[in-house]
């Protein structure tokens with residue numbers, strides 16, 4: 001799972017990134033992969049199944065607090081988006097390249113409207129953040145269109161002459177952007193495009209196709225950031241009206257960062273995403289107390305700081321992924337004694353066989369049957385898995 005953070009300068013991407021990737025002290029001993037600068041591990045929260053089995057789990061990656069499992073997801077802070085990025089302006093191409101592999105995007109928007117399109121400060125409330133949402137979508141759509149249009153003529157001729165299947169050929173072209181033949185096929189039918197002869201596609205068809213492909217492979221959740229600022233309330237309502245189908249999450253990255261830092265210093269006890277925290281240290285300065293009290297009223301208003309919510313909603317509501325735990329009917333631990341060591345995030349409609357292949361190619365190839373550990377019932381290859389299933393694979397290998 002790979003989440004890309006996007007947005008104009010000064011919207012709060014880096015603050016969101018630092019907050020989301022700041023690990024609580026409890027997992028300080030886990031090796032932390034910083035693959036490149038701006039790439040780190042965040043987490044999605046899953047209601048852990050260990051409670052149902054009356055055990056405490058020992059996660060191999062991530063951690064579990066109070067039977068809430070924090071499952072790692074890769075997050076990338078993609079800086080440098082300016083108008084014209086798709087034409088290579090600024091660090092445009094680099095910015096877009098960083099996004100290629102992203103499964104989902106979180107668009108960090110300055111919902112308080114205190115920065116203009118370049119990210120420079122303006123009178124709070126004077127910038128309409130809905131414009132930022134439109135601009136970013138447009139920029140990404142144009143990028144996709146460019147990738148499609150550049151080689152199109154040659155590509156369409158070749159596909160037609162050599163009798164390739166159009167959806168396979170396009171999916172290959174876009175595989176770096178997570179397109180699959182199924183996705184491409186779905187769009188071709190939805191738009192009623194000529195599936196046999198791409199030479200017949202009009203300019204408008206190409207544009208529409210690019211837009212749909214972008215939506216399918218880079219869905220966007222809107223983090224309405226700086227919600228702690230007064231002017232955000234009205235703007236968030238406006239955004240909800242302007243994008244009734246969008247997922248818009250009020251969010252205060254700065255508050256989340258402050259809470260995680262305070263929790264790490266053991267000044268407060270706070271579980272990321274919770275609607276409250278408790279002060280656990282007597283030695284707070286008046287300034288710290290004031291800051292925490294203002295954060296308390298922000299999260300009381302929205303139910304949380306929103307940062308954890310953004311990640312959870314991106315993975316489970318927008319992508320509709322499910323969390324599946326490998327386990328055995330007779331044994332929930334691995335050979336090292338770690339109970340329910342893994343929790344895997346799988347795309348919707350994943351089958352028992354897909355899960356087996358995710359575990360290991362050998363396990364998939366030797367698949368005999370799967371067992372739903374909660375019900376102890378055997379299921380076949382095609383069995384579609386559900387969220388929080390615990391699955392044992394019986395394999396020849």
Ligand SMILES: Nc1nc2c(ncn2[C@@H]2O[C@H](COP(=O)(O)OP(=O)(O)O)[C@@H](O)[C@H]2O)c(=O)[nH]1
Pocket residue numbers: 007008009010011012013014015016225226227228229251252253254255
């Ligand atoms: N009030 C408020 N300010 C924020 C919030 N998140 C970020 N900021 C501030 O906005 C400015 C830009 O943040 P930064 O993370 O560097 O933005 P980036 O350019 O998108 O990476 C900084 O001064 C942050 O402290 C927030 O939730 N609330």
Ligand SMILES: [Mg+2]
Pocket residue numbers: 013014015079
């Ligand atoms: Mg930044």
